[in-house]
Amino acid sequence: MRIDTLIKGGEIVDGSGGPSFCGDVGIKDDKIVHVGKELFADNAACVIDARDLIVTPGLIDPHSHTDWSILSNPHALSTTHQGVTTEIVGNCGVTFAPIGEGKTDEMSAALSGYGYHASPAWRSFGELTEYVHSDIKTTPNLAWFVGHTALKNAARANSSYSYDDGLERLVRESFDSGAIGFSTGLEYGSGRFSRTDELIRLAEISREYEGIYASHIRNRDSELAIAVDEFFEIAQRAGRGQLSHLNVRYDTGAPKDAWRNAVERLVSERQQGLDVLADMTPFREGIGLAVGLLPNDIATLPTKQIARALRDSSTRNRVRDDSDRYWRFVHKGQWERVRLGVSPHTPEWEGLPFPQIAEQSGKSEWDCFFDILCAAGEHIESVQLLGTLFTEEHLAEAIGHDHFLLGVDAFSTRRDSALATRTNHPLFYHGHTHYFSHHIFRKGTLDLIEGVHKMTGGVAQHFGLSRRGLLKEGCFADVAVFSPSKLQNTNTFEVPANYAEEARFVWVNGELVVNAGVHTKKKPGRYLPRS
Numbered sequence: 379m380r381i382d383t384l385i386k387g388g389e390i391v392d393g394s395g396g397p398s399f400c401g402d403v404g405i406k407d408d409k410i411v412h413v414g415k416e417l418f419a420d421n422a423a424c425v426i427d428a429r430d431l432i433v434t435p436g437l438i439d440p441h442s443h444t445d446w447s448i449l450s451n452p453h454a455l456s457t458t459h460q461g462v463t464t465e466i467v468g469n470c471g472v473t474f475a476p477i478g479e480g481k482t483d484e485m486s487a488a489l490s491g492y493g494y495h496a497s498p499a500w501r502s503f504g505e506l507t508e509y510v511h512s513d514i515k516t517t518p519n520l521a522w523f524v525g526h527t528a529l530k531n532a533a534r535a536n537s538s539y540s541y542d543d544g545l546e547r548l549v550r551e552s553f554d555s556g557a558i559g560f561s562t563g564l565e566y567g568s569g570r571f572s573r574t575d576e577l578i579r580l581a582e583i584s585r586e587y588e589g590i591y592a593s594h595i596r597n598r599d600s601e602l603a604i605a606v607d608e609f610f611e612i613a614q615r616a617g618r619g620q621l622s623h624l625n626v627r628y629d630t631g632a633p634k635d636a637w638r639n640a641v642e643r644l645v646s647e648r649q650q651g652l653d654v655l656a657d658m659t660p661f662r663e664g665i666g667l668a669v670g671l672l673p674n675d676i677a678t679l680p681t682k683q684i685a686r687a688l689r690d691s692s693t694r695n696r697v698r699d700d701s702d703r704y705w706r707f708v709h710k711g712q713w714e715r716v717r718l719g720v721s722p723h724t725p726e727w728e729g730l731p732f733p734q735i736a737e738q739s740g741k742s743e744w745d746c747f748f749d750i751l752c753a754a755g756e757h758i759e760s761v762q763l764l765g766t767l768f769t770e771e772h773l774a775e776a777i778g779h780d781h782f783l784l785g786v787d788a789f790s791t792r793r794d795s796a797l798a799t800r801t802n803h804p805l806f807y808h809g810h811t812h813y814f815s816h817h818i819f820r821k822g823t824l825d826l827i828e829g830v831h832k833m834t835g836g837v838a839q840h841f842g843l844s845r846r847g848l849l850k851e852g853c854f855a856d857v858a859v860f861s862p863s864k865l866q867n868t869n870t871f872e873v874p875a876n877y878a879e880e881a882r883f884v885w886v887n888g889e890l891v892v893n894a895g896v897h898t899k900k901k902p903g904r905y906l907p908r909s
Contacts, residue, residue, distance in 0.1 A: 431860060585616050
């Protein structure tokens with residue numbers, strides 16, 4: 379049999395969780411047609427010498443926000459360079475569709491924060507995915523959740539139906555367009571004020587479509603147990619669940635055994651038949667929305683009014699005193715743990731820690747925070763922070779647990795745009811390879827076989843991605859070839875000069891998208907709808 383590509387002599391880690399072995403991988407068209415014994419090189423149009431290299435399925439991120447940046451970065455440069463071939467997007471309730479009546483300008487402003495400056499050419503969730511995958515096209519495959527916050531906002535703006543009827547119509551339209559489930563973000567935005575009974579009703583619709591309920595739960599600090607109880611009450615109605623980034627931020631008032639109790643509940647629910655897993659992030663740092671720090675009476679105002687209210691000194695004092703929520707360490711004055719991430723209206727401060735912003739401006743950290751939100755005006759919900767959230771010990775516990783998949787909770791970025799200043803942290807360039815370099819090879823948090831499974835086959839199985847995540851004959855040819863020496867010797871705690879180089883070769887649906895560490899700019903990625 380004549381094949382297109384032969385990957386010869388590599389250490390094959392096939393994504394199943396089984397032992398590795400030395401062998402060849404053959405690709406023809408968009409499928410894997412051979413895995414195992416040596417093939418003759420003259421049977422292939424292209425031969426890749428993989429001796430001393432590791433061959434794995436393409437990595438699958440179970441918790442990505444690349445849908446935020448894919449319109450301005452369709453090649454997904456920073457993640458593809460790490461061997462990522464599929465991303466599960468639409469997480470934490472925040473998607474750029476559906477768009478409510480009269481809300482296109484607001485959506486345009488949000489998109490501009492991620493480098494996309496055209497007016498949205500879509501309104502519904504299905505029109506967004508059609509635009510991304512047919513008009514823009516992408517390098518990676520994407521499987522999409524529809525965001526509950528977006529659904530709520532669009533239903534409120536719809537003049538043709540009541541809120542409840544509009545919400546149900548919109549979620550059904552999204553499932554009919556291929557959404558794999560719906561996601562919630564219950565610590566910020568309008569998601570913060572969602573009623574459990576509303577979420578249960580949507581979960582029951584999700585069950586009709588065999589969808590997944592994914593949730594950024596209400597509290598991962600002092601009330602973690604209550605938030606986890608609510609998650610499982612909803613997930614049981616949905617039938618399938620993903621407990622997004624189940625972790626506890628340190629020094630925020632969480633009871634001593636709160637996280638372990640939550641994980642025991644996760645294990646128990648799965649043993650009783652609920653199809654549910656959690657995911658964890660690779661670094662101590664994570665991204666968050668600035669409006670999550672605001673008290674309820676301020677957060678519920680229209681965005682323009684929020685900015686206007688925060689100009690008043692008495693309101694600032696009250697908000698400062700009433701900020702013990704979300705990132706509770708800010709209430710304790712631990713601003714050294716916070717950097718400004720995305721803030722298009724104050725770009726000169728993007729990437730800087732708040733003590734440095736305060737020093738430059740001659741004001742307190744709180745006043746700088748308020749000034750940034752005021753400058754954003756009606757685009758206030760697009761302001762993002764980057765915080766030091768976890769301890770190394772906590773990371774290791776979650777990453778090593780067999781009920782946790784390995785995600786990054788960030789978005790793909792690129793070096794040649796404004797996105798670069800908004801993503802000046804290794805999380806965006808080394809998030810996936812950091813699992814290999816730091817947690818597998820250096821710390822021994824988990825072994826290579828298990829780590830690859832939790833980033834490939836385990837993800838595909840849980841999310842129902844048919845014939846993905848495995849190096850197996852008949853599966854789609856999403857393949858990555860890594861250099862173990864680069865994985866072991868690269869300092870993944872630093873932002874690379876260009877992009878990660880540990881993934882030497884990457885194929886998506888049989889197309890070579892990274893060749894000897896260089897992106898080919900091909901866009902063979904596909905929309906992976908609910909199957």
